[in-house]
Amino acid sequence: MLGLIFPTGHDRRLIPQARLTGPMPWVMAIMLFLTMLATAAALALGSAGQQINADLAGRATVQIVNADAQARQTQAVAAEAVLRSDRAVAAVTQVSETEVRDLLAPWLGSGAVSDDIPLPALIDVDFRTRADAAALARLRGALSRAAPDARIDAHGQWLRPVFDLIATLRWLAVGLVALLVLASMASVMLSARSSFAAHSETIDIMHLLGSTHAQIARLFQRRIALDAALGALFGCLLAAPVLWMLGQAAGRLDSGLVSAGSFGLVDWLLLATVPIAGIALAVITARITVLSALRKKL
Amino acid sequence: MDSIVQFENVGLRYGTGPEVLSNLSFTLFSGQFYFLTGPSGAGKSSLLKLLYLAQRPSRGLVRLFDSDLMTLGQDRLPGFRRRIGVVFQDFRLVPHLSAFDNIALPLRIAGMRDADIITPVREILDWVGLTARGDALPATLSGGEQQRVAIARAVITRPDILVADEPTGNVDPDMAVKLLRLFEALNRMGTTIIVATHDVHLMTRIKRAQMMRLEAGQLSDPTGALRYPPRPADLTGWAGEQS
Ligand SMILES: Nc1ncnc2c1ncn2[C@@H]1O[C@H](COP(=O)(O)OP(=O)(O)OP(=O)(O)O)[C@@H](O)[C@H]1O
Numbered sequence: 001m002l003g004l005i006f007p008t009g010h011d012r013r014l015i016p017q018a019r020l021t022g023p024m025p026w027v028m029a030i031m032l033f034l035t036m037l038a039t040a041a042a043l044a045l046g047s048a049g050q051q052i053n054a055d056l057a058g059r060a061t062v063q064i065v066n067a068d069a070q071a072r073q074t075q076a077v078a079a080e081a082v083l084r085s086d087r088a089v090a091a092v093t094q095v096s097e098t099e100v101r102d103l104l105a106p107w108l109g110s111g112a113v114s115d116d117i118p119l120p121a122l123i124d125v126d127f128r129t130r131a132d133a134a135a136l137a138r139l140r141g142a143l144s145r146a147a148p149d150a151r152i153d154a155h156g157q158w159l160r161p162v163f164d165l166i167a168t169l170r171w172l173a174v175g176l177v178a179l180l181v182l183a184s185m186a187s188v189m190l191s192a193r194s195s196f197a198a199h200s201e202t203i204d205i206m207h208l209l210g211s212t213h214a215q216i217a218r219l220f221q222r223r224i225a226l227d228a229a230l231g232a233l234f235g236c237l238l239a240a241p242v243l244w245m246l247g248q249a250a251g252r253l254d255s256g257l258v259s260a261g262s263f264g265l266v267d268w269l270l271l272a273t274v275p276i277a278g279i280a281l282a283v284i285t286a287r288i289t290v291l292s293a294l295r296k297k298l
Numbered sequence: 299m300d301s302i303v304q305f306e307n308v309g310l311r312y313g314t315g316p317e318v319l320s321n322l323s324f325t326l327f328s329g330q331f332y333f334l335t336g337p338s339g340a341g342k343s344s345l346l347k348l349l350y351l352a353q354r355p356s357r358g359l360v361r362l363f364d365s366d367l368m369t370l371g372q373d374r375l376p377g378f379r380r381r382i383g384v385v386f387q388d389f390r391l392v393p394h395l396s397a398f399d400n401i402a403l404p405l406r407i408a409g410m411r412d413a414d415i416i417t418p419v420r421e422i423l424d425w426v427g428l429t430a431r432g433d434a435l436p437a438t439l440s441g442g443e444q445q446r447v448a449i450a451r452a453v454i455t456r457p458d459i460l461v462a463d464e465p466t467g468n469v470d471p472d473m474a475v476k477l478l479r480l481f482e483a484l485n486r487m488g489t490t491i492i493v494a495t496h497d498v499h500l501m502t503r504i505k506r507a508q509m510m511r512l513e514a515g516q517l518s519d520p521t522g523a524l525r526y527p528p529r530p531a532d533l534t535g536w537a538g539e540q541s
């Protein structure tokens with residue numbers, strides 16, 4: 001297996017190269033480092049979006065604002081019945097008056113929240129899935145008939161801009177990964193071409209002695225694979241502490257957006273495939289470049 | 299006798315330039331020994347390039363090993379090239395490989411294992427008198443030594459055809475005769491030999507050899523009949539060209 005990638009002693013002599021003096025491993029290291037960061041960002045933003053979605057978008061609050069406590073109570077019971085009977089709703093919880101009082105205390109001051117001030121009745125609603133516009137409209141209609149003073153606030157609706165921002169950032173990260181892949185391929189192509197030109201004499205001789213195109217391409221593939229592997233190693237060594245530090249910083253934020261916990265096993269595995277995919281991509285690009293250059297020969 | 303090379307009305311031009319070879323028609327037979335001669339610039343190297351598949355003819359038909367070169371797929375060319383040993387006029391040694399590794403190159407290309415390579419390469423190094431110079435890089439070898447490495451590389455695989463372009467141009471007469479013996483030995487084992495040379499005396503050394511003469515891209519005898527053996531009269535006609 002290693003023999004497929006790494007040059008034998010004779011191949012090294014045939015297409016000699018001063019190790020690590022060329023720019024190739026360093027370019028690969030930088031590209032891989034940036035690709036891993038961008039991939040991590042895309043994954044983190046993806047899981048952050050999902051988490052917010054799960055936490056908030058599947059919920060709504062129904063408020064019943066009526067100064068008359070009796071009417072409020074009747075409407076609350078009616079509203080609860082309406083909500084329970086809807087197929088989109090998973091759970092309905094009446095928020096008790098003491099809880100509402102506790103919620104308001106920081107804003108109004110505990111003294112001010114007295115029996116004199118009418119408090120709204122609050123009902124928490126959990127949807128089975130993310131509440132869509134149709135379900136909300138249906139609920140709104142049913143509620144207005146059963147409880148005229150009820151107002152439903154879907155959390156997902158006021159979180160819409162946050163969702164949109166996260167989605168945009170995520171696409172940006174994905175786009176960045178794509179651009180980095182293209183740039184890496186371009187640099188591998190340049191490197192393969194210049195190395196091909198530098199060894200054109202040797203290649204001509206091998207060609208006339210009966211080397212197949214695949215044999216010649218393999219020499220360059222192996223060299224590029226070695227360069228790419230070194231680059232990948234450096235890139236990983238650079239990226240690992242940076243990703244770890246970012247994870248720590250996000251953990252301290254405790255926002256739940258990019259906490260380390262949101263990086264699952266699958267995400268780590270995906271990140272680990274970045275350097276491997278990088279090496280494979282470099283080898284394939286080098287092969288295609290060299291083969292297309294050889295095709296011009298007889 | 300089987301024909302191994304057939305030319306019919308072959309012409310060759312480089313790019314858009316004039317034809318450097320025109321109307322070549324001849325047949326070479328398996329197991330024979332041929333000399334190709336003619337003045338400098340007559341097109342000898344160009345004709346050999348067609349033989350060792352470095353060029354395709356611009357027109358006409360070239361058949362090699364009973365295959366038409368025009369229609370031969372690119373993927374089959376390496377297999378054909380491995381059956382042809384070439385001594386290039388400018389040697390074409392790989393500059394950063396030792397004499398040993400240069401000679402071993404065709405065997406490695408053919409996929410032979412390192413362990414099986416050492417003995418034949420040592421043998422042939424001995425034949426060309428370079429046993430002590432196996433580790434030397436081409437740049438540190440004399441012109442004659444480089445030429446002998448080039449010859450050793452061409453014969454190491456015991457090819458079906460050996461094409462040699464001025465293979466004795468840089469060696470002393472004794473070494474030239476010795477190298478010719480090597481070609482003769484190879485010829486006796488069945489290899490068809492084609493040697494381009496200006497050296498008249500060399501040609502008279504091989505009694506069985508036939509000769510082709512090129513002048514300005516055309517065969518001196520346009521019927522393609524080859525002189526066998528070269529008549530002294532033929533030789534004296536252009537002995538003055540020797541450099
Ligand atoms: N690659 C090339 N491109 C253009 N013209 C070429 C090329 N190679 C050879 N020629 C021309 O083709 C003609 C024949 O050249 P060639 O090398 O075949 O002669 P030759 O008989 O081998 O001469 P010499 O005895 O000096 O080696 C010459 O006029 C030469 O200038």
Ligand SMILES: [Mg+2]
Pocket residue numbers: 342343344387463
């Ligand atoms: Mg010549």
